[in-house]
Amino acid sequence: MISTRGERYAKAGLADGYLGPPKTHFDKDSKQGVVSFSNAENVSPGLDSTNLTYHEGPFGSNRLRAAMANLMTTYFHPATPISPNNIVFANGVTSLNTICALSLTNPGDGILLAQPIYGSFTGDLSVPSDYQLIYTPFHGDDPFSPASVARYEETFLKARHETGVKIQALLICNPHNPLGRCYSRETLQAVLLFCQKYQIHLISDEIYALSVYGNHDSDGFVSILSIDPIPLGVSPALIHVLYGLSKDFAAAGLRLGCLISQNQRLLQAALSMSRFHWPSNISCSIATAVLEDREFVETFLPKSRQLLCSHRDLAVRALEEAGIPFAQGSVAGFFLWIDLSKCLDDEIVTGQGEWAAELDLSRRLQQTGVVMSSGHAYHNEVAGWFRVIFSVEVEMLKVGLSRITEFYSSASDKQI
Template identity: 75%
Template sequence: MLSTRGESYAEAGLANGYLGPPKSLFNKDNKAGVVSFGNAENFLMQDVILEYIRTQAAPGLDPTSLTYHEGPFGSRRLREAMARLITTYFHPVSPISSDHIVFTSGVTSLNAISALSLTDPGDGILLGQPIYGSFNGDLCVPSNCKLVYTTFQGDDPFGPNAVARYEEAFLKARDESGISVRALLICNPHNPLGRCYPRETLEAFLRFCQKYQIHLISDEVYALSVYDDDDSGFISILSINPADIGVDPALIHVLYGMSKDFAAAGLRLGCLISQNQRLLQAVLSISRFHWPSTISCSIATAILEDQNFIETFLQRSRRLLRSHRDLATKALEEAGIPYAPGPIAGFFLWIDLSKCLDPTIVANQGEWEAESHLSGRIRQIGVEMSSGYAYHNEAAGWFRVIFTVDVETLKEGLSRIIELYRSSGGSS
């Protein structure tokens, strides 16, 4: 009935998580409801951004917001406003103009477009472990590329020595599987580990990409959600001068959007920042099929042009992120639940529930089957979380907790997890 391509989309089931009846979520009036730690959104700041949209952005809409306007890639005014934001907060070494920016309907779209533009079917994209789980669907289904995952085997994935692990994975894919790796994709800040790459590691990534002439795609969607005390953790790949280390700037690309830092996933706006003119031409063409709403573009323009609002918004957001991170880590530490060290960015903690894995299932069916069973138990206690398997973790039993929910929901979800941990033989 379908083409091969159509069958691959039907089999992928990329919308399955959104199907089915609405869940009965936990709130003050529904104490037995489900605590959702599933979607990484900054629910803490949604009221603030919504009030701004209602009172400041929406009244400024004009008839052009109901037209095709300047095309499918964002108006020049929007791209200029984003260029100012990038210049202010990302500290690029080369001037960023509107001509270096293309908007689409979200960073998810950009993932697909990047894979379509940079890989042929069967080519590879290199990633570390763990990593955002939906990259598999975003990248592979549209383009039929292959993802090549890097294991670190105890090495710090943020240290410069980790580049040797990436090179091992690259060479193994090339020499043993015949996969031509065309790009390295990193999350900086990292999802789900909540850390930022130091400058020396980013420079090592750039040298590695130059050595093998592969692209470096830096997903920086959490760039302004860094909440460490001195706000010094995030270094954009744009802030490193490629000429100083002999790297071709045409290999460097950044993905950014409004979903995370601006608590506005519903706007569906993401942008590519690149100085590779041929790639930009490709993305401009493909953007016709990923056209963002002109109303969303108008709202985003109003937000991005209000620099006083942005600074106030980000300061408040960082305070709340740090406060909720502290609440969650304190509860986990008191319960003896380990979590990945050093989280300073994003909306999540990567927690270790491996002590809850059923040893009989591990012995008879393996650790990943045991993790699947544990995921079922977690759903039974009314908590939703992404699992280590979904995020290509090296070991089973790890899960992602979202702490950017209201305090009552966060406490309830953590208490359910802690009770499960203790009942499964974990520390008290």
């Protein structure tokens, strides 16, 4: 089920010393508990000693993993109960991308993705693992419909027959970055059947799961965990979810992400590799306190969604008033996908190509005081699209939008 090098990590057992029943730490008052001379640690007596030690190991304490399992149960509605043993923490989802790539692919293998999609997957996945990212074009089809699976299959078969690339996994963003949409239950079931048909893994990056603010149930987030694969004839061992606190809890600096899986070999490989992606125990302690505070979570998340929706609406109004096209249906995340292709320099398009013209457009936007991720970075099918982030202070958002709309108006006039 996992790659040769993944098996090597799974067998290495690099985290085995931290597994097993939890040990009672020595208490100086009662003189009870285990006296550990096993780790070379210089403990500060002024703090909770566990926060500045190796504690329970590199994959998150049992208490943190239990708190995350409770969050998953409450908000992700898993079809199969999630236990702390199904969860491995690392210092961010970036590291978990690397862990999954190393565990599921061998050099030269491939992972299938959509177009457009989060651009940094290139660095997170292919650079450390020496494998290929295979991008799927949709040619105008709705990438969130069940019919889109046919496009994945076309790309999968083309890679296998024309280039000999063995695709080992499909990676999706749900909610999607940069389109801000969620996959329906029907589409996710179709994706699962596709993965079962070709025996490839499904990695669902659900880092924006609780930043969804659609007005209709049909817009809402459906976790892949909420779909029981057994009645569909799909192996649970093929399904893996990535989640973290960076987005939904406005805590990118904590550098905490987790892998949720029923695949024991993958989890064993991840446990070994977590040694090289160890999250700070101070971060783990903060995250545990946040997740265990049910009242805080139940208050914070609706407020966050309300603010995101308000900022999204502000950005939409500005774009619509300026006549700037953007991808419709965004109900999640922090961004809008806008079409500035009208501002591409026709001479550069003719002489050097549309992607060179997009790079030129990006430079001109920077000169006006606006920096955005471009379509090329997100492997878009056509040039001229950019990602606007609206999860910033209101005044900053207003100024940035005004600079974009003024630039668009000026550039459009010149094209005429």
